Structure formats: structure tokens, C-alpha cells
Amino acid sequence: MPHLAINGGPVIRTKPFPTWPVYSEKDAQAVGEVILSGNWGHNTAKRVETFQDRFAEYHNAKHAICVTNGTTALVLALQSVGVGPGDEVLVPAYTFIATAAAVLMVNAVPVFVDIDPATYNMDPAKAEAAITPRTKAIMPVHFAGLPADMDRFTDLARRRNLMLVEDAAQAHGAQWNGRGVGAIGQMGGFSCQSSKNLNSGEGGIILTNDDELAKVARSLSNCGRSEDGLWYGHYRLAGNHRMTELQAALLLAQMDRLDEQTARRNDSGDYLTSKLREIDGVEPTVRGPAVTRHAYHLHIFRYKSDAFGGVPKKRFVEALQAEGIPASPGYSMPLYQQPVFILKNFGSYRHSDASHDIDYTSLHLPETERACFEEAVWFSQHVLLGSRSDMDDIVRAIAKIRERRAELAKTE
Numbered sequence: 524m525p526h527l528a529i530n531g532g533p534v535i536r537t538k539p540f541p542t543w544p545v546y547s548e549k550d551a552q553a554v555g556e557v558i559l560s561g562n563w564g565h566n567t568a569k570r571v572e573t574f575q576d577r578f579a580e581y582h583n584a585k586h587a588i589c590v591t592n593g594t595t596a597l598v599l600a601l602q603s604v605g606v607g608p609g610d611e612v613l614v615p616a617y618t619f620i621a622t623a624a625a626v627l628m629v630n631a632v633p634v635f636v637d638i639d640p641a642t643y644n645m646d647p648a649k650a651e652a653a654i655t656p657r658t659k660a661i662m663p664v665h666f667a668g669l670p671a672d673m674d675r676f677t678d679l680a681r682r683r684n685l686m687l688v689e690d691a692a693q694a695h696g697a698q699w700n701g702r703g704v705g706a707i708g709q710m711g712g713f714s715c716q717s718s719k720n721l722n723s724g725e726g727g728i729i730l731t732n733d734d735e736l737a738k739v740a741r742s743l744s745n746c747g748r749s750e751d752g753l754w755y756g757h758y759r760l761a762g763n764h765r766m767t768e769l770q771a772a773l774l775l776a777q778m779d780r781l782d783e784q785t786a787r788r789n790d791s792g793d794y795l796t797s798k799l800r801e802i803d804g805v806e807p808t809v810r811g812p813a814v815t816r817h818a819y820h821l822h823i824f825r826y827k828s829d830a831f832g833g834v835p836k837k838r839f840v841e842a843l844q845a846e847g848i849p850a851s852p853g854y855s856m857p858l859y860q861q862p863v864f865i866l867k868n869f870g871s872y873r874h875s876d877a878s879h880d881i882d883y884t885s886l887h888l889p890e891t892e893r894a895c896f897e898e899a900v901w902f903s904q905h906v907l908l909g910s911r912s913d914m915d916d917i918v919r920a921i922a923k924i925r926e927r928r929a930e931l932a933k934t935e
């Protein structure tokens with residue numbers, strides 16, 4: 524008789540986990556008020572400004588600039604700090620496409636760096652080893668909402684005279700040694716796309732503590748205008764990347780929940796980590812003492828197939844899903860193996876010249892490849908909005924699969 528749900532045995536859990544987004548009448552009312560005011564654009568009302576002030580304060584930053592999405596936030600941040608043609612920018616290889624795409628979109632060259640398997644964030648030592656005379660900036664990603672090692676990246680950027688731009692797209696509210704991420708380096712970019720912990724469907728935010736950089740980013744988001752210039756005065760080449768009042772109204776309403784939701788994710792995430800550590804072959808990523816708040820956009824553990832009778836990750840994740848647990852195998856390939864890099868299909872963006880041509884086809888970063896192909900298993904942030912007994916169901920399902928690993932191996 525089968526014991527595992529994937530083979531027709533009993534299921535651990537039939538109840539759904541919390542869904543995303545979380546909203547109420549209050550959110551609808553906030554957006555409805557904007558509609559009924561007739562002032563929908565950024566130039567005609569004040570909700571974008573109010574949200575900017577609130578988000579900046581929450582992250583201990585001086586300035587926030589709202590834009591259309593997280594990709595644009597990163598592009599404008601890179602442009603603002605002066606990254607351009609011929610420059611190299613260090614990025615982790617285990618991240619969403621936008622991290623590297625933003626670099627290409629300012630006509631610079633992304634240089635992929637391997638991750639630290641303990642955190643799945645860019646490895647600072649490997650970043651230092653990848654620096655060349657062309658390196659202009661480092662762009663660590665606070666992947667899964669777990670802050671990258673900002674002490675080491677700040678020190679590295681200072682020593683090597685490089686700009687530090689944080690990809691904080693997944694890290695709303697995360698803190699490194701008590702300080703909000705996003706403006707620890709010169710600039711940072713956040714995403715408010717649907718899956719993110721703070722969401723308005725689409726949206727992006729740039730943070731900085733530097734008055735001059737804030738002015739440049741504001742101008743770049745607003746058709747190249749200057750704050751003290753004419754409405755019909757355009758001083759630098761730039762598009763319209765402004766956020767709408769509708770988005771800002773929704774973000775303000777959502778922001779009321781962020782603190783409590785982040786606390787809940789921290790409680791669930793840390794609890795899940797402590798319980799999963801007790802199971803052989805399950806190794807959650809490590810949250811060091813400097814991470815005073817994790818955003819937990821994802822909870823990630825490393826799956827060691829040796830401890831599961833050699834069953835590959837894909838099959839393990841399918842077995843977990845069959846038990847009613849919404850696990851994901853995460854990214855299916857390292858970013859540098861995406862067709863866009865293999866084919867260098869960069870359209871009209873300038874990537875390199877004869878003296879500077881990076882070949883992505885021969886690149887192999889072992890930790891990133893291990894994460895994609897063999898080990899990384901993700902849970903989305905909204906799963907962590909569940910109770911401790913919800914987390915216990917996840918633990919029970921994984922323990923059951925490990926106990927019945929021979930059955931799973933046999934039926935592969």
C-alpha cells in the first residue's frame with residue numbers, strides 16, 4: 524500500500540495556505556477616492572509624495588523616488604550613479620533577469636558572480652575576485668528578502684572605489700544591523716510587482732541618502748525635468764517613469780499591513796528553519812546575526828538528494844506538492860544560461876566592443892548551478908503568513924517524504 528500522496532497514499536494537508544494579495548474594503552476605498560477625485564496622475568495630487576516619505580522613513584533613507592516598476596528603479600539608479608557604456612557591473616548569477624537586464628539597459632556589461640550557498644546571496648570574496656579595471660559598480664541582490672552582507676560589500680566598494688547599488692526588489696522592510704536596506708549603498712531599487720511583499724500590481728521605488736543623486740533620479744523619472752526648472756524645460760534625456768496616484772493610494776493602504784506581515788513572516792520563517800534543520804538532508808539558508816529583519820520574500824532550503832535515497836529535486840518537489848504543500852523548485856537555470864545571454868540578443872543596447880567581449884557560453888558558477896539544478900526549494904512569502912501549525916504541516920510532509928524515501932525512489 525502506498526504511503527506517499529504522489530503514489531496515491533493519504534495526503535498530509537488539504538487546507539489551502541494563505542493567498543496573496545491581502546486586501547479589504549479599505550484598499551478599494553483608497554483607490555476609489557483617487558478615481559472620484561479625478562486626479563490620477565502624479566503631477567496633480569500628493570499621494571505619491573506621501574508614500575515616498577513613508578517608505579523612505581521606514582528604511583532609514585532620506586529620499587524615495589517612485590517609478591513604474593522595479594526594473595526601471597534599477598535602471599535609473601544605475602544611470603544616476605553614472606554607470607554607462609563600457610562599464611562592468613558585478614551581479615549575482617542567482618537572481619531574476621531584471622538585475623542583469625538593468626545593467627544592459629544602461630549599455631553596461633553584467634559580470635556574473637557566484638553565490639554563497641549558505642545565504643544564496645552574492646559571495647563578497649568572489650565579487651572581489653571578479654573586479655577588473657572596467658568595474659564601475661557592485662549590485663548585490665537581497666535575494667529572497669535576506670540582506671546581502673552589506674558590511675563586506677560596503678567595505679569592498681570603498682576600498683576599490685566602486686558604486687554600490689542594491690537590488691532590494693524582494694526586500695521591503697529588511698534590515699541589516701538595524702538599518703533598512705536600499706540606501707546602505709549609494710542607491711537601491713525595490714519592486715511593487717504583484718508577487719512582492721508590498722504590492723500595487725506594478726510599481727518601483729528608488730532609495731538614496733544622497734541629495735544630488737535623488738535630484739538626478741527624480742529628473743530621470745520625470746522626462747528630464749529639473750525641480751527648479753520650467754515645466755517645459757528638459758535638461759537630460761529621460762522618459763516618463765512616474766508612478767500614478769492610484770498605485771500610491773494602494774501602496775499606502777498596503778503599507779499599513781507591512782510591519783505586522785513582516786513580523787509574522789519572521790516568526791514563521793525562523794520557526795520553519797529551526798524545525799527543518801532537524802531533518803537530515805534539509806538545510807535552510809542561514810540568517811546571520813546582522814540580519815535584524817528578514818523580509819522573507821521566500822523561505823529557501825537546500826535539498827540534499829543523498830539523504831533522500833538519491834531522489835532528484837524535481838521529484839521531491841512533486842512529492843511535496845502532492846502532500847498539499849506549495850513548494851517550488853525555483854529558478855530552473857542560472858541567469859547566464861538564458862537564451863538572451865547565450866545569443867547576446869541585446870537588440871540596440873550596446874554590450875561590448877572588439878576589445879571587450881564577454882562570452883557567457885563558457886561560464887560555469889558551481890554554487891548557482893547546484894542551487895538551480897539540484898538543491899534550492901522555495902516557499903513563497905504568503906505561505907509564511909500562515910500559523911505555526913501551518914508550518915508544522917510543511918515539516919510533517921517533508922519528514923514523511925524522507926521517511927518514505929525508498930518508496931519515492933522506487934516509483935520514480
Ligand SMILES: Cc1ncc(COP(=O)(O)O)c(C=O)c1O
Binds near residue numbers: 693727
Ligand atoms: C531580484 C529582482 N530584481 C528586480 C526585479 C524587477 O522588478 P519588476 O518586476 O517590478 O520590474 C524583481 C522582480 O520582479 C526581482 O525579483
